[in-house]
Every structure is written in C-alpha cells, then in structure tokens.
Amino acid sequence: MNTPPTSRPAEESFAVRKATRPAWDVLSERALEILIYLCGISAIVFVLGIFFFVFKEALPILGNSHFSLTQFLFSDQWYPTSELNKRYGVFAMIAGTFSVTALAMLIAVPFGLGAAIYISEFCGGRTKETLKVVIELLAAIPSVVWGFIGLTVMSRLIVNYTGAPVGVNILNGGIILALMSVPIIVSIGEDALKAVPDSYREAGLALGATRWQLVRRVLLPAAKTGLLAAVLLGVGRGVGETMAVLMATGHAVHIPHGIFDSVRTLTANIAAELGEAPANSDHYRVLFLTGVLLFALTFIVNLAADLVVRGIRRR
C-alpha cells in the first residue's frame, strides 16, 4: 500500500471518493485481482500436481522387495515382460537419451547460434523478416512429422551414404532433434543479441572493429547469458522430446558404441510401453518411476542453467 498523504484534507477527499464508488466496481475489481492471482500461481500448482501424481503412481515399486533402485539406474537389462525373471534396468535408455541429445546439441548449437548472429547482425530488412518467419514455421512443424521424415527420408539417406545396416539410429535421431532445436536456439539467441545495447556496437565500430570482430569480442561476451539460456532450452527440448526420437532412433534397448547404433530413449520407452502395461503392475509403476527420473533430469538441467546464469551475471 502507498503511504497516506501527509495533509488531512487530501486524505479525507480520498476517503469520500472511495465511499461513493459503486459496489459493483469495487467487487469486480476485487474479483479480477483474485483471478489474476490464481493465474499467477497456477504454474506452481500444476507442477506440484503433476509431480505428485507421477510420484504417487511410482512410489509403491520402491517398497517392493523384487525391485532394486541401483539395478533400475545402473543395469541395462530391461525385460519387463519376462515370465521367469523380470528385470527393470533403464541404464541403456539413459545412455540413449544422453547420446541423442549430445549429438543433437553438437549439431544444433553451432547452427543455431550462427543463424542467430546472422539474423541479428549481418542481414537487414527483407532477408531478416523472411528468415524469422521461416524459422518460426520450422518451429511449428509437429514432432510426429519430424519423426516421419526421420523414419523415411533421413533413414534412407543414412543407409545410402554411410552404409550403416539400419538407418534409424543415433545419427538419425540426433539430426532430427537438432533440426527441431535450432528454431528455439535461434529465436532466443536472437533476442539475447538484440538486447545488447547499441552503444556497445557503436563503441566497437568507432574503434575500427570489423563486423566479425564486433561479434566475437563485444556481442558474444555481452550476450553470453542469453545465449547460454538459448542453448539450455535446446537441451531441455532434446531431453524431453518423445515422438520424433521414438520414430527415428530405432528403439533398441542397447548401450550404444557408435553413432550408427540404434538406441531407445527414456521418453520413447514410456510412450511405447505405457499403453501395454497393465495398470498398477510393477511394469506400470517402473514406467512412472522413469517419469520421475526424467523430471529429475530436466530439473537438474534447469537448476544448473539458472545457477550458471546467475553466476555469470554476478561477475
């Protein structure tokens, strides 16, 4: 609340005014305030709610004597439907998620940041607007369509050009995921570069810097926080993406030894098996536990990003 005005008459006049406002105005304002408040905290409610329900479904398996958390995390034996010896190890899928995401970032980060720099600093007018629209279009392609491209076009190309026995593998998934992450990296990265004060560019130019020197020595250091955020959002996309990688990576539970190996990711595993698993069975609960693991992974990525960004900002 504001501090009350110091002179008496003013205070009285405020009081008079308030009393004469129609009740409806006062009520509707109050109602709007509450509505806005609810919108504001809804994000927290949803996150907690989702975490609660996922965790609730997963929890009973932790108390089960047949189940070991160490085996879950570090074994590559995934036989959820074996008659004699059910084994629930997701290590191969953790490796799958990491390898596909890492390859995707290796491709997407240079491309994405390069495109952001080009759009923000090197092209003007028409080209810039066209590129931005096209990149937004790229972001709007549904992931199942990307998966389809991976399964048909990309897989054939990979088999033809590399001689790999199967076309659906880490390389395929990585390329598809990279293409999906590039638009995010470009648009966030371009925003970060746009936010660099123009006075820095003038300072650099007036000292005789070329455009590339300006980018390397002035803009990249000045925008590094935003650019890092762009990269990490790309990583987030990579870890969480399901449908496209399900279709493009071959879906084999197997610790990869090279980029031409097929893998299965954590997300793809849940998507493919949850429909088949009997409700409340051990298999069902382990899949939910995988969900908790994914949740934890993205949380760690985001938290790390946040800490890094804060650290940079403080310096």
Added chain:
Amino acid sequence: MSASSQPCITTRDLNLWYAKFQALINVSVDIKEGLITSLIGPSGCGKTTLLRCFNRVNERYGYVTTTGQIRILGKNIYDPDVSLIELRKSVGMVFQRPNPLPISVYENVVFGLRIHGEGDVLRRASLDQAVETALTEVGLWNDLKDRLDAKATTLQLEQQQKLCIARLLPLKPRVILMDEPCSALDVEGTRAIEELMFGLKGRYTILIVTHNMAQARRASDECIFMLLGERVEHRRTEDLFLAPGNPRTAEYIEGRYG
C-alpha cells in the same frame, strides 16, 4: 600557440540526408590541427551528424546518403580506396553516454590493439605498457592500477568516460571526436574531462559537440555555430562570443532561442 594552423579536417559542400530529410546543407569547414574546436547550435542543427561524418559511423544506418567531400589530413575519406578500419583507427570517438565495453578495464584499453595489432604489439609486456601509458595519460592509472580486472561498466561514470578516451590512445589517433562527452557527468566530472582535453590538445585535433555554451566558451579554441543543417559561423571562440559576425549567432549565444 605551438600548434600549427594547418587544416586537419576540411569539408566542401557536404550534404547529408537521413532518407528524405536533409540534415546537413552545403557544409564547408576547415578545422585546424591540434586545436580544440567546438560545434554548437540548438538541438537538431546537425552538429552531431557532422561529427559522425568524420569517422563515417553514420553509415551504419542504411538510409544515409552523403555528397560532397571530407578531407582528413589531406585524404578524401569518401574515396573508394579508403579503409574504414584505418580511418576509424586515426579518428577516435567519445560518445554522449560513457560506453565502455562490458569487459575488464584492461581489455577495454587494449581492445583497439587486439583488433588492429599484430605480432609484437600483442605480447603481454607491450600490452601492459600500453595500458599503463594510456591510463596515466587520462589520469586513471593511480585509481585503477589495482583494479584492472574490474568490469569497466562498474566504474563511476567519470572514470568510464575517461576510460573511453584512454582506449583510443593506444591506436595513436590524429583526431578525437567527442559527442557531448560531459552531458552525463556532474560538475566535477565535467571539469576533469575538460582538463583532460587541455592535456591532449596539441598532440590531437579535438572536436567537441556541446549543448553547453559556457563549456564551448571555456574549453575550445575555435567554435563552429550551426543552425538547421548549415554552418553559420566559424571563428576563434573568443571572437565568436564577444563579437559574433552573424545576427543569428548573436541571438543564439544571448539565449533568445535554442
């Protein structure tokens, strides 16, 4: 006065348009080497535009058209064989808001050397030497010698502006352009920058755009009065203020408009 009265910057029939708007109209001036010349006039008279022609930093906006001639040290800077990089090396610029780069004090001072220099210049010892010389010259060395790693944007405004001058010096410019360098500073800061200008005078040709007539009067040797894109009068500062030759100048310095 030790400085020669050779013209350092000469413009002839300089016209400049921002898209359709003509900001400079047939400007012809001869700016003498080694002196401090101030550009005065009301807002929008083209003084900053003229200043920004001299290192061609105006051209970063695509919609600027320029005709006419600008000779700096005898060379027409609009000749096709002129390298913008070399031009900006010898014509440094100080801006209205201090704009040190968001890197350390040290890196700000050696920025020019890093982008232009090669070989021996980039050895640590010679960079260190360049930093000490430049900061000493602008009177920051004693204050900052233990804080060379501090981020330049965390300094006080006055120090930032001195640093912006210091970072020009390692490139050994011939001309220093200053666009209202004191407008963001307090009285002390303004005095410090003016003293610094006196210290640099002679070795560098200094051009300063100012809104502050008193500053033009106390800190410059010559004065150019501009109005609506035209050069109205260019004389020794004392003469311009004591006996203005043009009635429009007289009215401006009396404060009738502006």
